[in-house]
Amino acid sequence: MNKQRYAIIGAGALGGLYGAMLARQGFEVHFLLHSDFDHVREHGLRVDSIWGDIHLRDLHIHASPETMPPCDVSLIGLKTTQSHMLAELLPAPTRDGGVVLVLQNGLNVEADPAAIVGEQRVFGGCCFLCSNKVGPGHIRHIDFGKIVFGPYRPSSQFSAAAAQAGSTAADIDAKVVLIGNQICEDLNSAGVPTEFSEDLALVRWRKLMWNIPFNSLSVILNASTKQIMDDPNASALAEAIIREVHAGAAACGVEIPEAFIEKTLENTRKMVPYDSSMRLDFLNKRAMEAEAILGNPLRAAKASGYEMSRVETLYQQLRYIDQTNS
Secondary structure, eight states, X not given: OOOOEEEEESTTTTHHHHHHHHHHTTOEEEEEOSTTHHHHHHHOEEEEETTOOEEEOSOEEESSGGGOOOOSEEEEOSOGGGGGGHHHHSTTTTTTSOEEEEOOSSSSTTHHHHHHHOGGGEEEEEEEEEEEEEETTEEXXXXXXXXXXXXXXXXXOSOHHHHHTTOOHHHHHHHHHHHHHHHHHHHHHTTOOEEEOSOHHHHHHHHHHHXXXXXXXXXXXXXXXXXXXXXXXXXXXXXXXXXXXXXXXHHTTOXXXXXXXXXXXXXXXXXXOOOOHHHHHHHTTOOOOHIIIIIHHHHHHHHTTOOOHHHHHXXXXXXXXXXXXX
């Protein structure tokens, strides 16, 4: 079987790392770059990683999606604050029916790509990753890195277009699982620990149990993960928020074992001191992902009859900080 061709839409701390790992393994990877294009063309892409340092010079790089070939898989590593650009960026690499793997933070972030390519061609996933972009074409990966992903299944899992084509829901699911397993195999072969799950909602809410407290508190308390966990008051607050998110997930029909609460805390205690992506956005005066990470889960829980009051407070604080941080 020929190796799949990959497109990286958003080659920063996340997309740059995973794209470099795939390219090092011999996959044909096309990187869509913006401000880094000239630097990477001259100096290559550098990744300092716990999985082994990488410096790739002979890369397929593009300053515009129009020059990208059709790809089997388009990996989205853009921040959700840039998702409005997807209508312009996705059509070219997905034009021959390729699928999209959305590795953005938050809940229901797959909806925008699904509106462009169709629900059955979209996968969503979470990266349990400590990685930062530290300079043009330069990424530093300091801890973790596992991907867990699955098929996007909104309330209307079976589209009218598929029905008109004569497909059954079971046929579509079987094809989706086959494609998902191939992506999983590719990433694992490249050295990226990856799992395929058929329950994307569970994957998303489990990651939100980390993202909501630690992204938010890192900005509001002006603290790294280590500073939060080393302080009894801050760590107690983080745990209370985790428990509230856990309850919000349950209200939405997503049952997460209670043991995962302590696992989330323990993983953060062991984590290399890390500045969250939201804190880095704040420090660099970029828009923060408050809507995707807090707003969407808040609205989902509320629609299911559960009010996440602590998360609501964080959300309102972050919205104020975002508006004044310019």
